[in-house]
Amino acid sequence: MLRGKVKWFNNTKGYGFISSETHSEDLFVHYSSIQIDGYKTLKAGQHVLFEIEQGNKGLHAKNIVLEQAQLTPDSFNNQ
Secondary structure, three states: OEEEEEEEEEOOOOEEEEEEOOOOOOEEEEHHHEOOOOOOOOOOOOEEEEEEEEEOOEEEEEEEEEOHHHOOHHHHHOO
16 A cells, blocks of 8 residues: 555545655545545545555545544544
């Protein structure tokens, strides 16, 4: 899996972009590609792990998960 950082994510529209450590272009992310329980959202600045696939309009991030270092005790209470 690759590492990246969330540039922005719009909860209303359900999509955003991730900057990757290995790719110069930003990667599109759709809420359906976020692999967490409950409400699928991301926040700007969060570090994530993901895979890449080629879409019709460029690269897309898929199978997105938060890096384990970002989990807090509150994260476990919400599961």
